[in-house]
Amino acid sequence: LALGNVISALGDQSKKVVHVPYRDSKLTRLLQDSLGGNSQTIMIACVSPSDRDFMETLNTLKYANRARNIKNKVVVNQDKTSQQISALRAEIARLQMELMEYKAGKRVIGEDGSEGYSDLFRENAMLQKENSALRMRVKAMQEAIDAINSRVTHLMSQEANLMLAKAGEAGLTHGAVDQPWQRR
Structure with a gap:
């Protein structure tokens, strides 16, 4: 009965009850934080499909509906x-990052006390990008050279083989064929 009164008081939006009778029983006193406090609460209603328990099931569903209307x-x-x-x-984390930037030379303090980013740091970053681009070009050129060398070797x-075949048709011996890359 006391739990039903508390749930009715909390769930009835039209009455806007100022007083919720938590102190009427020990159970409502224990559940005070869960029912109307600062928490998320799940209530489970057990019902029976039997005709014999119709009234109890109906009362349970009404109770569950009132409990569902509670908004925490x-x-x-x-x-x-x-x-x-x-x-x-x-703030400590931000200041540590700022200190690391000063130690790395990324930030500097000017003669007038103004903060700024170091020209050396910017130049270093630009040179690193340029270095990376040049490495990519060297790699691409090396791959092209390797492909050309492979093609030259194949040709x-x-x-x-063509000269050996011609020499075989002409009846020459294998040793008599002069290779174009050999100099005598």
Whole structure:
């Protein structure tokens, strides 16, 4: 009965009841945080398909409908000190990144006290990009040279085979054929 009163008070949107009778029983007192507090709660209603239990099933469904109307607004419980701690940790991480940029030479402080990015760092980044592009060109040219050398070797072997075939037709011996790449 006390649990039903609490659920009715929480679930009835039209009445806007100011007082919810949590203190009427020990059960409602224990379930106070789960029912109307800052939490997500699941309620399961067990019903019976038997005709004999019709009234109990109907009352259970009415109770479940009232419980379904309860709307909790869940908010993360976080006190101000933990918010400050997380903000300070974020600031520490940001300052450590800034310090690493200064140590790496990426950032500099000018004579007038203004912060800026180092010209050397920019030039270094540009030279690294240019170096990378030149390496790619060298690699492409090396692949082209390898392909041409392979083609030249293949053509020379075809020419030698053709000359051997001509020499065989002319009746010459194998040693008498002069290879074009050999100098005597």
